[in-house]
Amino acid sequence: MTTTNQERPLAVLVGVQLPGIDDVEHAADLAELGRLVHTLGFDVIATVSQRRSALAAAAVLGEGKLKELAELTGGSGVVPSGAPERKNKARARRAAEGDEGDDGELGGDGGHDEDDDGGAEPGAGGAAQARKATVVAVDHDISPSQARNLERATGAQVLDRAGVIIEIFHRHARSREAKLEVEIARLNYVAPRLRETGGGGDRQRGGIGGKGAGESALELDRRKIRDRIAELKEELAAVQREQSTRRALRQGQRRVALVGYTNAGKSSLMRALTGSEVLVADKLFATLDTTVRALHPEVRPRILVSDTVGFIKKLPHDLVASFRSTLDEALEASLLLYVADASDPTFRDQLAVTRGVLSEIGASEVPSRLLLNKVDRLSEEDRDALRLEFPEATLLSAKIPADVAALREEIIAFFEQSMVEAELLLPYAKQSLIGEIYENARVLSEEYDDAGGRLSVRAHAAALDRLRSLLAR
Template sequence: LGIFHRHARTREARLQVEIARLAYLAPRLRESGGGGDRVRGGVGGKGAGESSLELDRRRIRDRIAELRRELATIEGTSQTRRGRRSELPTVALVGYTNAGKSSWMRALTGSEIYVADKLFATLDTTVRVLTPRTEPPILVSDTVGFIKKLPHDLVASFRSTLEEATEADLVIHVVDASDVAHPEHMRVTREVLGELGADQTAWIVFNKIDKVDDDGRASLALELPDALQLSAKVPDDVARLHERIVAFFLGELEDAELLVPWDRHRVVHEIHERCRVLSEAHEEDGTRVTVRAASSILAGLRAQLA
């Protein structure tokens, strides 16, 4: 809890940590001295026959309820943002804490997000665009790291943060190949994902492969033949993963021809923002555009043009 508290950067993360801290504290409260005496009651303080311990626990319950209401408001806003992004292809980076997810995030998106060799350096989900950019853009999210015996209250508190992984089209499970405990780390990550209900396509990336000798690499290949052995610090490896991600989503895109009437020409701007334009020609009835995009985006555009 202390580690989580130190690395919480947004209001949402701080609320999640505080709820988990109070939920941990409540059942562990003890009476101090003669504080167990019961009182007859009062206004705004102790209820009739309520001990100091019961009062403290009630205050904690009330505070948790207050924090959860505030968190629900923030999560509603986050859900709205996720809803707007849901039409775009999304990749979620998951894995045991300190596996190198944030390093991959920076390598794949060019973003200068916080990267550190620490436990839980990332608590809040960060979403960036894959670069070099594609049309439509591919979003990449970096989630909180997992850890063995993560308290259930923390999993529950961070559920909204971790849901980025459940809603992604592709999950990339980053594993620190240089850590001898990586099989256990993989098991823990899979357990948490299972608890969240994440069941979509998942790739295994053995990260930090530059720290593993030839025998170790051969052993990893036997362990998981389909896993990628890469390092976020090697440019060729970054390009290799980028190409695989793009190829994965290009297979899910489709080509379409759209005729945009002159009176709805504003849609052409949206097409250029959200699709890869293959050709464009001005005709008597409007602009005819051939595009490549996700089927959900095409459905939305067709609805506007109907």
């Protein structure tokens, strides 16, 4: 059953522009959060933005902006007692003088509010504005208490940036390995937030005969989560051993890994290069599982192409750690193709994020090429400017067959540089190895005499050493 946009639940974005963040970067971060929330299944109806020296300790926003946010969600705009409101004298004086800008700060964190240009910016039509938002998405990592206070003030579900990303990963994971990795990250995210869900102080009976304080319900839930994480890690380790075995079997093969920011066009490029039916979707994190296919039309020896999970700013550390095995595909590749969406004004920052994450796992030493994708969306003047700025980059569009064909030749040429010619003697008793030779080398010519076949081949030095060892046994 299809649903219309009107039936989709509504969300409001919240962002605080901290010192050192300019207007362009702040707007780009909020726009990206909006796409994340849309991928999660919500329509964004407004954005509440504020300049502050720091996030308000109790509820992220100052008093005025909190009430503004609550008007969009149907909440009270006030944090109930238990998170006392404190104001300094300067702020109280401004309030008395009738300043209703970004006044007030709940919880007092030493920061101060400044006037901002944005306020609550509408993100949808007037019809949608009649409905109240049920989700508040905050473009920061916030504490469990801040999230709880925001929920009390707005009456809506609150997700910080990490929570949104983890939920998207949870919905898009397909393979067993990805599901295990995401579930571990989710439980690590949920565990410290249990204290904010209530639950009272009832304790289970402890000790023999029921004596002793025992465990509170909250402690019991935490222990269950720790036990579940331990089980998942054991299961994940078994799956990763299988994956390592598969990668070891491909160790001697030529491998190319497509890496880059989410939605940069990696999967579209993968489909164009390999002719495979990989998922292509205009949404963030459409691909979470590494897909490996042979370059098409095939060459000998084969070149394998891997489509990897995309990166994003402020990617939760638990997810980076969990997907380390997936990122190993990049670490073990012979060539990395950094794919960037050249039509996105922030692609330079996105490229820096990709390189930063890969540097963390030690993949910065792998030979690489920069691909500026989606240039079909740019003017010729913009393309010329990119050529001057990135002379080493390849400008292309995954939708233009000629561009894809040129990239294919560039990939082949890269591997050709390190190939050498040699002659192999294939005894008649070892004819069963002919398939192995054709798989790992390009056979230029074959001649047969009394000793067997003499094959003139072109291959990588490592592949030649392996073939010679097989023939010598």
